[in-house]
Amino acid sequence: xxxxxxxxxxxxxxxxxxxxxxxxKAVSARNDLDFGLRAMEDAFPCRVFPTGVIHxxxxxxxxxxxxxxxxxxxxxxxxxxxxKPCLWVSSKRSLYPPALELFGIAPHQIIFVDVTGDKExxxxxxxxxxxxxxxxxxAELGDVSFAxxxxxxxxxxxxxxxxxxxxxxxxxxxxxxxxxxxxxxHAMSYTPDNxxxxxxxVWEVHLEKIRNGKPGKWHWGWWGGQFVHxxxxxxxxSISPKRExxx
Amino acid sequence: MHKRFxxxxxxxxxxxxxxxxxxxxxxxxxxxxxxxxxxxMIKAANKIANREGVFVGMVLADAQAILPQLHVLPEEPDAxxxxxxxxxxxxxxxxxxxxxxxxxxxxxxxxxxxxxWGGEHPYLDDLMDRLHKGGYEVRAAIAxxxxxxxxxxxxxxxxIVVPTGAQEExxxxxxxxxxxxxxxxxxRLHKLGFHTIGQFIHIAPGTLRRRFGSTFTxxxxxxxxxxxxxxxxxxxxxxYQEHLPCLEPICTATGIKIALQRLLELLCNTLAKExxxxxxxxxxxxxxxxNVQQISIGTSxxxxxxxxLFRLFELQIPTIxxxxxxxxxxxxxxxxxxxxxxxxxxxxxxxxSTEIAELMDNxxxxxxxxxxxxxxxxxxxxxxRAIRDRISSDMHLQTTWPTQNLRPLHLLPHPEPIEVxxxxxxxxxxxxxxxKKIYKLVKVDGPERIEQEWWITNGxxxxxxxxxxxxxxxxxxxxSGHYSDDSAPEWFIHGFxx
Numbered sequence: 001x002x003x004x005x006x007x008x009x010x011x012x013x014x015x016x017x018x019x020x021x022x023x024x025k026a027v028s029a030r031n032d033l034d035f036g037l038r039a040m041e042d043a044f045p046c047r048v049f050p051t052g053v054i055h056x057x058x059x060x061x062x063x064x065x066x067x068x069x070x071x072x073x074x075x076x077x078x079x080x081x082x083x084k085p086c087l088w089v090s091s092k093r094s095l096y097p098p099a100l101e102l103f104g105i106a107p108h109q110i111i112f113v114d115v116t117g118d119k120e121x122x123x124x125x126x127x128x129x130x131x132x133x134x135x136x137x138x139a140e141l142g143d144v145s146f147a148x149x150x151x152x153x154x155x156x157x158x159x160x161x162x163x164x165x166x167x168x169x170x171x172x173x174x175x176x177x178x179x180x181x182x183x184x185x186h187a188m189s190y191t192p193d194n195x196x197x198x199x200x201x202v203w204e205v206h207l208e209k210i211r212n213g214k215p216g217k218w219h220w221g222w223w224g225g226q227f228v229h230x231x232x233x234x235x236x237x238s239i240s241p242k243r244e245x246x247x
Numbered sequence: 248m249h250k251r252f253x254x255x256x257x258x259x260x261x262x263x264x265x266x267x268x269x270x271x272x273x274x275x276x277x278x279x280x281x282x283x284x285x286x287x288m289i290k291a292a293n294k295i296a297n298r299e300g301v302f303v304g305m306v307l308a309d310a311q312a313i314l315p316q317l318h319v320l321p322e323e324p325d326a327x328x329x330x331x332x333x334x335x336x337x338x339x340x341x342x343x344x345x346x347x348x349x350x351x352x353x354x355x356x357x358x359x360x361x362x363x364w365g366g367e368h369p370y371l372d373d374l375m376d377r378l379h380k381g382g383y384e385v386r387a388a389i390a391x392x393x394x395x396x397x398x399x400x401x402x403x404x405x406x407i408v409v410p411t412g413a414q415e416e417x418x419x420x421x422x423x424x425x426x427x428x429x430x431x432x433x434x435r436l437h438k439l440g441f442h443t444i445g446q447f448i449h450i451a452p453g454t455l456r457r458r459f460g461s462t463f464t465x466x467x468x469x470x471x472x473x474x475x476x477x478x479x480x481x482x483x484x485x486x487y488q489e490h491l492p493c494l495e496p497i498c499t500a501t502g503i504k505i506a507l508q509r510l511l512e513l514l515c516n517t518l519a520k521e522x523x524x525x526x527x528x529x530x531x532x533x534x535x536x537x538n539v540q541q542i543s544i545g546t547s548x549x550x551x552x553x554x555x556l557f558r559l560f561e562l563q564i565p566t567i568x569x570x571x572x573x574x575x576x577x578x579x580x581x582x583x584x585x586x587x588x589x590x591x592x593x594x595x596x597x598x599x600s601t602e603i604a605e606l607m608d609n610x611x612x613x614x615x616x617x618x619x620x621x622x623x624x625x626x627x628x629x630x631x632r633a634i635r636d637r638i639s640s641d642m643h644l645q646t647t648w649p650t651q652n653l654r655p656l657h658l659l660p661h662p663e664p665i666e667v668x669x670x671x672x673x674x675x676x677x678x679x680x681x682x683k684k685i686y687k688l689v690k691v692d693g694p695e696r697i698e699q700e701w702w703i704t705n706g707x708x709x710x711x712x713x714x715x716x717x718x719x720x721x722x723x724x725x726x727s728g729h730y731s732d733d734s735a736p737e738w739f740i741h742g743f744x745x
Contacts, residue, residue: 063720063743066657070745073656085603096658096742097622097634101648108637111603112620113610120614131606186719189690197692198713198721201745222745 018045018212035078037220039229040205045212051079052160054152056178058167065140065168067203068184069095072138072164073103074222079135079162080105087128089113089121090140104225118142122152129155129163138164142171149176181209190221190230202230249411252478253355253371254396255338255378256386260351261291261327263383265320277318280307290322294384324350334383335481341374346478352400354393354478367408390414393478394470398425414471419445426466432459487525487580489513496535496572500564503532503573507560510578511553518583524549527582530560532573540567544612548604549584555605559612624648628697630658630741652695653713655723655742662739665724672730675712679724681740686722690715694726707736713744721745 033051041047057072059065080086088095088110097107113128115121118141125139129152144165156163165178183206191199200223207215219230257263266273276296278289287307301310301317311317328349335353338345344356361370367389378385388399390409399407399417402425409417418425421444423436436459441447447455448467456464468474489510497503507530518524529543542563550556567573607619621637624646633649667676675691693712699705707728715721721744728736 062657063718063722066655066743066745067720070656073745094657094659094742096630096654096656098624098648099654099656099658099745101650102653102745107634107648108621108623110621111607112622113614114618114620115614123613124610127609128606131602133602134606186721188719189715189721196690198690198715198744201721202719203745 015046021211033078033081035075036227040207040216040218043207043210043213043216045210049075050179051162052156053180054149054156054163054165054176054178056149056165056167056176056181058170058173058181058183060169064183064185065166067186067201068166068182069140070103070201070222071182071184071203071205071220072166073100073105074220074227075164076136076138077104077225080109082135083109084133084135085109085111086135087111087113087124087137088140089115089124089128089137091115091117091121091142093140103222118144122148125163125165126152126155129161130159132159132161134161136162136164138166140166140168142168144174144176146174146176149178153177179211180207180213182207187219190223200228249391250356250358251361251367251389251391251411252393252396253342253357253374253387253389254348254393254400255353255355255374256400257351257383258386259291259293259384260331261322262293264327264330266293267382272318275318276301276314276316277320278307278310279320279322281322281324290324332481338374339481341370344478344480346480348397352397354397356478356480357389371408390417392470392472393476394427394466395472397427398470401425412472415448418470419443419448423447426463426470428463428466432463435459487514487518487523487583489578491576491578493574493576496569496574497532497576498569498572500567503564503567503569503576504557504561506573506576507564507578508553508557510576511556511560514578514580515551515553515556518551518580522586523583524551524586525556525580525582526584528556528560528578528580531577531579532567532569533575533577534569534573535571538570540569540573542566543581546604546608547611548601548608549586550601550605550608551586552605555608558605559608562609562612627700629700630654630697632700632703653744655721656745657743658723659741662725662741665738665740667724667738675714676724676738679714679738679740686716686720688714688716711741 033049035049037049044050057068059068076086086109090112091114093112093114097110100107100110113124115124121139121141122144125137128134128137144167149165152163152165165176185204185206187202187204189199190202191197200221202219202221205218205220207217209215221228221230261279262277265277265279272293274295276299277293278296278301279291280287281290282288289301289303289305289307289310292301292303296314296317299314301314307319311319331347331349331351331353335345335347338353338355342355342357342360346354348354357370361367364370364373371387371389375385375387386400388396388403388407388409390396390399391411391414395409395414395417398421399409402421403417407417423441423444424433426444436447452464455467465474469476491506491510493506497506510530514525525546526549527543527545529541531539531541533539542560544556544559544563546556546559610619622634623637625633625635626646627633663681666680668678669676675693676688678685678687680686691712691714694710696708696710698708709725709727711723711725713721714724722740723742723744724738724740726736726738730736
């Protein structure tokens with residue numbers, strides 16, 4: 001009996017700490033949005049994907065940038081379910097809107113802002129994070145300093161909009177004030193029963209850092225309009241593909 | 248908008264005004280006289296006097312010789328002008344733009360008004376009947392130009408409506424005086440045998456200008472509608488402007504911000520009361536040394552929210568140079584539009600669209616107009632043409648987004664050439680080289696052939712392949728054109744799949 005009471009007290013205290021650390025949404029709006037990331041729930045504080053905070057994605061190559069954007073698009077599809085528009089800031093945008101349809105996002109609901117440099121991108125991001133009617137703000141940029149990320153974190157703590165900083169080919173990987181740092185890489189696509197051809201997209205999701213959570217590595221695929229977790233045994237099949245023979 | 252003007256002329260204005268005050272004068276000939284160059288001249292004569300041969304401009308002694316029973320009263324130019332003014336005020340019920348043409352005319356810009364009376368004829372009749380009942384002899388004409396209406400009212404038929412574009416036909420029978428010319432020019436015209444406008448209307452303007460001066464051709468152009476002419480309305484069009492004079496010159500940014508806030512509050516109050524909003528605004532600071540500093544903003548939607556407008560102006564405040572100090576601030580709304588309370592759903596969403604519009608305004612004010620894009624599907628298969636920029640917020644989704652063919656999440660702005668190794672013609676590649684790097688491909692899908700649209704451009708078709716390399720990265724490659732004997736087709740990389 002005493003043990004249960006103790007646990008309860010510890011849980012309450014933990015939640016209080018989370019609120020102080022800026023995880024307001026994680027505590028209050030639990031189970032509000034289902035991202036379908038059940039297999040990695042243990043990694044997140046309170047077992048909920050943190051919203052109303054800033055996530056950082058790092059991609060060193062153009063191919064991994066596409067993978068990161070794919071993963072972000074998967075997250076956006078849940079965030080945009082409330083039919084709020086999303087803002088996409090980028091300095092050298094190559095995102096092709098029609099492809100977002102695959103991720104259940106209506107491409108016309110995304111407002112693209114094309115800027116010329118990182119400074120402008122950060123300014124636009126800070127302004128738009130202030131706007132509560134947006135579902136999320138994605139910024140594709142190069143380098144961000146710690147102080148700049150702190151500013152953004154302060155803004156989202158007030159407004160509760162989720163932000164994604166996608167750093168493409170950063171010169172240095174410096175620690176930021178964001179709650180998480182992700183690296184998304186391509187993995188062999190998944191085809192059921194090893195059918196030939198390019199299958200559903202699969203990514204190796206590496207959660208390098210998460211505040212109050214446990215970092216880890218997972219394989220996620222995307223089909224049927226949701227994230228699908230790929231267990232290692234499923235992967236072993238697709239990871240060693242046979243070179244297809246022609247002629 | 249197409250302009251229409253109405254010219255009113257009161258031939259016996261001064262005398263009609265006297266008759267209104269002294270009804271017993273109605274049936275006797277009388278004139279108003281005043282001194283001019285040491286003589287007493289007739290300044291106005293009533294209709295009966297006119298019929299007896301007494302005209303304006305005669306010496307009073309001559310007139311009395313012709314008509315001994317002539318009644319003479321002193322002229323009162325100030326009182327006459329006052330009455331003309333009040334008549335112009337009264338005419339405001341017919342159109343908001345009324346101008347005075349002293350000593351005895353009015354000019355009305357009636358564009359867009361007569362349909363409320365059921366057309367120009369009923370409009371004219373109503374106006375004239377009311378003036379007649381008021382005791383004034385009046386002549387009027389409606390035309391496309393001020394000059395033409397003026398000429399017809401004074402020299403043409405009575406109560407005439409000149410159809411749109413028919414100024415020339417209406418003018419040709421009139422004498423040259425109808426063009427509002429100086430007496431000397433009119434005299435010269437008569438001397439040369441030009442007794443109607445029709446006699447010289449077709450002479451080249453250059454020739455006319457050499458003979459009669461540029462005023463003459465300008466007047467002719469104003470009557471025909473080739474030269475623009477403005478009128479001075481008695482009630483100026485309402486401008487949305489606020490002034491803030493300062494006791495002490497302001498030289499700090501904080502001071503400028505406070506001034507701007509105060510002016511915005513005043514202006515937004517007026518705008519809000521009238522259900523209007525600012526689209527373009529200008530904020531000026533008059534410096535002590537006579538220089539004027541100004542900043543201007545534009546909004547994507549009419550707005551009367553002081554905080555939002557302030558944020559737009561605020562971005563530019565650092566560009567103001569106060570120097571020794573600014574003594575007067577002026578805020579003016581250059582373009583004002585009605586605020587539609589029931590705005591269409593801008594983003595087809597539940598989100599508050601005004602907040603987004605304000606955010607867009609902020610971004611546009613800071614980094615420029617061509618930075619914000621939203622896309623709609625276009626009915627083209629060619630990837631570069633499959634989307635179109637949604638230019639205005641009221642463009643709506645007409646076709647759905649295509650879903651049958653997979654498209655890459657990243658599309659290169661221009662396809663980049665690659666070298667490929669293909670085992671056999673018309674087979675997918677097994678490796679490709681892009682920017683000196685070799686990618687071995689293990690999975691391939693395709694091809695998907697996309698033809699050029701011949702009604703837009705000619706070109707080779709593209710065969711697209713979705714490929715995946717050993718690391719799992721997925722690419723979109725295409726072969727441009729077909730295999731043929733004389734040339735090998737070129738290969739390109741066009742995008743990346745997620």
